[in-house]
Amino acid sequence: MKRLLSYALPLVLSAIMAGAQTIPVTSKTAAQTRTPVFQDGHTSRPLANFRLRLAYTATSAAKLQLREDFVIDLPAGAGTLDLTYEHIAGQAAYVSTRLDGEPIYEAHPIPGSAGASTYVSADGALRCDRDYTVSATFQTTGNGTIFSKCLPNGKWVPKAKALFIRDGKLVYDIGWVGHVTGGPTVNDDKPHTVVLRLKAGRAEVYLDGKLMMHRDRFTAPDIKGHVFKIGHAASNFATELTNGAVSHLAYWPRAIAGPDFASLRTGSIPANAAPTLDWASPELTETFKGLGQPGYPTQLKLVAGADLTLQDAWVQPLDKISHATLIAGWNHKTLAQGKQIYQSLCVTCHGTVEQEGSLPTATKFHQDSLKNGVDPFRMYQTLTRGYGMMVPQPQYSAAEKYAVIQYIRESFLKTQNPEQFPPVPADYLASLPQPMRTPRKLAGAKKRRKAAKPKPYLDMDFGPALMGTYQVNPGSSQQDRNIANKGIAVRLDKEAGGVSKGRAWLVYEADTMRVAVAYTGTFVDWRSIAFDGSHGTHTSIAGSPLFTTPDLPAWHYPKDGTWEDKRLV
Incomplete structure (x- = not known):
């Protein structure tokens, strides 16, 4: 039976690993987010919140009807129109256009589109001069x-x-x-x-x-x-x-x-x-198979003769964020932010060059191929939607996600795994989905500063003592770090606020029955999954030790009269 298990276990693990390798790619390149238009005629399907790219030649002038009440002129000759259109609840429809690089409209509200109904009665209908x-x-x-x-x-x-x-x-x-x-x-x-x-x-x-x-x-x-x-x-x-x-x-x-x-x-x-x-009122609709932002759709119509030829015609969904701005804004501050996020969460599964992560199937950034896409935009999709055993990361903002992507690229891919480090030139940034620009500030709304993420553990009154795992010293080994695994931190001074608001403490270790440390100053560094969310860390004392005791039993073993450490390791 043991021999059978010894053969079966590697096969099961191999099957799991093989399954992880064959998960279909779910991310999309910027080019894959584009959808051709006007392939089968001069009218598009209903579209909401989109970018339109139109390269054409025509011997006579043409028109693009964006709505029944809004038309854009396309002059004769060769031209390239770049347009964004967005319309959300409670707002006017906004259009921005450039023709051959020259701006025509810039976040222009279309008259009659804010709160306007799709219903207007016929003349004389729905009388308001009688009951x-x-x-x-x-x-x-x-x-x-x-x-x-x-x-x-x-x-x-x-x-x-x-x-x-x-x-x-x-x-x-x-x-x-x-x-x-x-x-x-x-x-x-x-x-x-x-x-x-x-x-x-x-x-x-x-x-x-x-x-x-x-x-x-x-x-x-x-x-x-x-x-x-x-x-x-x-x-x-x-x-x-x-x-x-x-x-x-x-x-x-x-x-x-x-x-x-x-x-x-x-x-x-x-x-x-x-x-x-x-x-x-019409329903807000998402028109790009889950990639776009819900809005009021419109249908594009080309009003042109047979002399109009399209060299390029596609639409791309708008996004809530500016991917290009976040990537172009990478600097030493965003790199430091990405490092902090990676070391508090990602490192647990993915590891580092020196220390392997805890999940065998997780990508080792310094040596593996990125299975769901290697450029920053596709890496962002992986963080946002998840992939395989990796769950989505909704706790992080778009800026935080791109910060950790920068850290992974600079710290692992650039030097250790350069084949997975594509450049991000200007044409790449220009190809990414553009952000919606509809004004979100409502009338009478006061500008609010972005609230800092709450840290309730800093305000909480834990009472006079707090059980936990406490690291007494810095060090590279278990013995050097002197970790009190079953520690009880006890406040020694008598003021309000609980254990964390004190000035002096001792840490009693219940497993060895020792006082691991007595110290003054600041309570702890709040590092652990229970506090700042970091993985693979121990809460360390942050004050100045008055004395410490080694990580050994403080009690005499009654059976043989020794002080030997008989704990399982």
Whole structure:
């Protein structure tokens, strides 16, 4: 049986190792993140938050329709268009473009895209000059329109109507007739339901179930050519809803009353009162098979003749971060940061040149090939998504991940394993996914300093004593380091705050029944997986020893009368 196990175990280990070697590569090169467009015609599939590269020749001018209301001119001749487009909830769509390297738009907000609905009624539909009810759910930190009945485009005109937010308060206005306003602040980044009911000429506005304002004989005839819109009204009054969105809106061509209205005021659509319009905002969509950022998609359309020839046409998803900026910003500070991260976590499995790691299948950076990609962008994907037995590392920011990548490249690959050290020239950086640039600062938001990562062990009151493993001395061997494996650190001075806030201590070692050290000054260095998260470390005393005892028993062995250390090693 023992012989059978002696043969079987290496085979099992070999199978495990072989399986680890054959895991499919999951990372992608920058080129692999690109998707061709306009291969089968002049219209793309729906795309959200992307970069477009278009190299073309044409004998006559052409156009790229980015949205129904936004077109980019492509002049005749040979040209290269580089464009980024992004549109997220509560923000305008932003476009940046360069034609042959010359900027045309730089983070340009597209008019009419912030809070604008995909729904605009036909002329004369959804009347607002007789009994009607509108219920809308919204959330915002800005101001702007919930819904309106006005001209499709242009300025505010007499008898136009809009329910909107101004200075944080709800307002219902009829052009050159008057307005009502009141209630609490609603641009507080919380969801709200507003109901506007016109009943026999009386306009009532309810917020989250409560009547906030009303006015009798407050109506005006609808004007021919006016349409019902959600999220925007006129160019100079009751403008687009900013820093937020209307998520749902329902319209009834009558004044809802009775139990149905009671239900509606609390945000529930009555089951037996189907609305004429039951609108919901479009869903944010991720359009690059998990590689992109969710947003409102658009379809690209080339408006061109047969003389247009495309030499290059692809889209690439935008990312939350600027990979190129983080790589180009490597310096001695980021190298030191990467070293600290590597030595606190990565070294346990991957080891160093001198000390092998604890996981046999983990890559030895100084000699192995990197199985999931060798350039910084692919190494970042490995850290972010994991690979094989390595789990994702969400506890680290993008900057921290790139710092440890720099350390691995400079400390292991560059000198010990140069075949795994590709250069990162300017064209490589330019090929990486670009960052989204939509302004994230909401109206009224105060700039906050980035909070330091909390270290609760520095503030905690552990009481007068703390059990743990304590290293007494620096040293290269177990004996030199004098480690109290089952140590009990006891505070000797009597002040508040617990053991860590003291000035003098002794460490009793329960296994050998000795006082390993008595010392003053600073408690410990807080190195260990229980405190700073570092692996393969022992918490060391940080003060000045008054005396120490060797790592030997302090008790007499009763059976043979010796002081011999009989602990298992």
